[in-house]
Amino acid sequence: MNNVKKTLKIYLDNNATTPIHPEVIREMENALEFTYGNPSTLYSIGKEAKAKLEEARTRVASIIGAKSEEIVFTGGGTEANNLAIFGICKAYRNKGNHIITSKIEHDSVWNTCKSLERDGIDITYLPVDSYGMVDPEELKKAIRPDTIIISIMHSNNETGTIQPVNDMARIAKDGGIPFHTDAVQSIGKIKVNVEDLGVNLLSIASHKIYGPKGIGALYIRKGTRIQPILFGGHQEKGYRPGTENVPGIVGFGKAAEIADKNIETEGLAFLRDHLYNALKEKIERIRLNGHPTKRLPNTLNVSIEFVEGEGMVLALDDLGISVGTGSACATATLEPSYVLAAMGVPPQIAHCTLRFSLGRDTTDGDIDYIIEVMPEMVKKMRGFSPLYKEYLRRRKETV
Numbered sequence: 001m002n003n004v005k006k007t008l009k010i011y012l013d014n015n016a017t018t019p020i021h022p023e024v025i026r027e028m029e030n031a032l033e034f035t036y037g038n039p040s041t042l043y044s045i046g047k048e049a050k051a052k053l054e055e056a057r058t059r060v061a062s063i064i065g066a067k068s069e070e071i072v073f074t075g076g077g078t079e080a081n082n083l084a085i086f087g088i089c090k091a092y093r094n095k096g097n098h099i100i101t102s103k104i105e106h107d108s109v110w111n112t113c114k115s116l117e118r119d120g121i122d123i124t125y126l127p128v129d130s131y132g133m134v135d136p137e138e139l140k141k142a143i144r145p146d147t148i149i150i151s152i153m154h155s156n157n158e159t160g161t162i163q164p165v166n167d168m169a170r171i172a173k174d175g176g177i178p179f180h181t182d183a184v185q186s187i188g189k190i191k192v193n194v195e196d197l198g199v200n201l202l203s204i205a206s207h208k209i210y211g212p213k214g215i216g217a218l219y220i221r222k223g224t225r226i227q228p229i230l231f232g233g234h235q236e237k238g239y240r241p242g243t244e245n246v247p248g249i250v251g252f253g254k255a256a257e258i259a260d261k262n263i264e265t266e267g268l269a270f271l272r273d274h275l276y277n278a279l280k281e282k283i284e285r286i287r288l289n290g291h292p293t294k295r296l297p298n299t300l301n302v303s304i305e306f307v308e309g310e311g312m313v314l315a316l317d318d319l320g321i322s323v324g325t326g327s328a329c330a331t332a333t334l335e336p337s338y339v340l341a342a343m344g345v346p347p348q349i350a351h352c353t354l355r356f357s358l359g360r361d362t363t364d365g366d367i368d369y370i371i372e373v374m375p376e377m378v379k380k381m382r383g384f385s386p387l388y389k390e391y392l393r394r395r396k397e398t399v
């Protein structure tokens with residue numbers, strides 16, 4: 001077993017983060033060593049750094065169909081979400097006091113809204129259906145004359161469910177309300193275009209697309225009124241002051257360029273569906289969380305009744321397989337996922353959840369190996385579950 005652990009590494013937690021692409025590493029190494037100038041300076045070493053920065057901006061803009069001047073680099077997806085929501089609130093505070101979001105947002109939107117709520121802003125958290133989908137009609141009903149921003153994620157990090165963002169952005173536009181979407185999980189996995197979507201603001205994170213961590217971007221549509229939340233120099237047109245993280249930005253730009261060329265959904269979805277179908281055949285009482293079709297091609301979120309998700313993660317780790325539970329944050333607290341709760345999944349089932357998120361390195365062999373080892377592992381773990389024994393006894397009685 002130890003041997004297996006040493007030699008085998010199957011990484012299926014790409015929604016938590018992705019391994020950095022080798023070509024990105026090369027560009028970053030180059031930037032770290034040679035592009036050390038401060039982009040705000042006038043001499044050629046500084047201008048070189050500035051040119052690299054702008055090249056990266058064009059690459060990031062291109063992946064979402066934006067103009068490069070609409071991209072502001074931030075310190076990651078979390079900061080992009082904070083800038084979008086706090087920044088709009090600051091610009092619109094005299095217009096109103098109401099924000100609309102959903103019950104399934106990432107912590108970086110959820111806790112931003114919670115913080116504003118403590119400051120006296122009204123927040124409407126839209127519900128979702130059992131697939132984790134927000135209903136645009138519910139959004140329409142929630143809009144008030146004093147609504148200043150709507151923030152609904154593009155796709156969910158836990159379940160992969162893709163929201164009808166263009167319908168909702170249209171509703172927002174009709175009401176003259178800025179619309180923000182956290183598209184961190186969608187970029188690089190499915191086509192995302194800001195013109196098709198009609199959003200005002202959109203968040204991206206580099207480390208979810210095989211780039212470095214700690215760098216991201218906020219798309220700000222031309223004409224959107226927004227205030228900075230950090231203060232300092234004039235970098236990023238004052239929206240995000242501080243000397244730019246040039247190597248990070250260069251790496252992000254390269255990752256965006258590669259991702260733009262390699263959006264490949266069918267192969268991943270095929271492998272993912274093969275995994276689910278095979279597990280379903282061999283493991284009873286397993287259920288899919290998320291929309292059956294309107295879902296990221298790489299994401300498979302399942303509940304396997306009578307086995308704790310955390311226990312499965314550790315047992316799979318012993319077999320050289322890395323997967324997620326509900327979400328990284330839920331893991332730290334051992335609270336059942338609020339996303340699954342919003343979808344109506346009972347807590348005892350939500351606790352039995354695993355998230356497989358496939359990536360560019362995932363092979364047929366990886367999936368076959370999981371299909372081979374997992375049913376046996378689940379069987380063993382269920383052997384320790386009094387609830388499972390009870391279930392078996394009851395089932396025998398009813399047969």
Ligand SMILES: *Cc1c(COP(=O)(O)O)cnc(C)c1O
Pocket residue numbers: 015016075076077078079106108153155156157182183184185205206207208214215216
């Ligand atoms: C990972 C993630 C974020 C946070 O991005 P960081 O760069 O890690 O701060 C935000 N939203 C979603 C949906 C994510 O998956």
